[in-house]
Each structure stands twice: as structure tokens, then as C-alpha cells.
């Protein structure tokens with residue numbers, strides 16, 4: 150499968166047994182271009198321009214730059230983010246190997262979040278939790294303590 154972006158074929162996304170693929174680092178070998186100076190496809194990132202920890206091997210971590218955060222991820226962690234200190238989920242955080250979605254704007258039915266549209270097992274239009282993104286990419290988790298929203302269901 151080839152993904153098209155701006156009319157240019159993009160390299161394939163690598164398969165993942167965990168169901169989620171995140172490339173949090175700009176490829177240090179080609180500086181994110183996907184090709185080396187001689188025009189050949191970069192062997193470290195396979196032409197994707199970005200890499201994950203497994204791709205990096207022995208590469209010097211001090212040279213790494215973060216890739217841009219996808220637009221589907223919340224810009225900042227919510228004040229009642231599950232990944233804040235003191236959150237109800239603090240002792241059992243959502244697993245990093247499957248996307249976790251921000252609850253803001255989601256309907257609640259019988260005490261549970263109930264998205265009204267789904268595609269491929271994912272809630273359509275829901276944004277990914279910023280705290281989850283930090284956990285899944287090895288960033289520091291939100292430092293400020295959890296503060297519940299006014300109605301207890303994430304609506305402020």
C-alpha cells in the first residue's frame with residue numbers, strides 16, 4: 150500500500166503487531182529528507198524521513214530531533230487528563246500500544262463514553278489524548294496535577 154500526500158507517493162508505513170506505529174524522531178541519517186546526499190534512499194528510515202527507537206540502533210541519541218506532533222493529537226494535555234498526577238487512572242494508565250482518545254466532546258451514555266461514529270474500530274473525529282502521546286513517544290508526562298472538570302464528565 151502506498152500513501153499519497155500532496156500528489157507524491159509516500160513510503161509505506163511499517164507493519165506493527167501492536168496496531169500502532171509512531172515515528173517520534175526525525176531521521177538523523179538523512180535529516181528527515183528520506184534520501185542521502187547522493188540521491189539514494191536513506192537506509193536508516195527507508196525513505197520515510199522519520200524513525201522509531203528500534204530503527205535507531207546505536208545512533209547517538211544526543212543528535213535526535215522530534216518529529217511534528219500529528220494534528221489528530223490534542224495540542225496540550227487537558228486539566229483532567231488521565232496522565233496527570235492524581236488522575237483517577239494514575240495507578241492504571243491506558244496502555245501505550247493502542248490509541249487513547251481525549252474524552253472532551255464525547256457523549257456519555259449510562260456512565261460510559263459513547264462515541265456516535267466509528268471507523269476501523271476507532272471513534273471518528275475524536276482527538277488523541279496529549280498525555281497518551283507523551284507516554285507513547287517517551288516524552289515527560291504532564292507535570293501539573295489533575296483537576297476534575299466541573300460536571301465530572303470532562304465538560305468545562
Ligand SMILES: [Zn+2]
Pocket residue numbers: 176177178179180181182183184191192193194195196197198199
Ligand atoms: Zn533517513
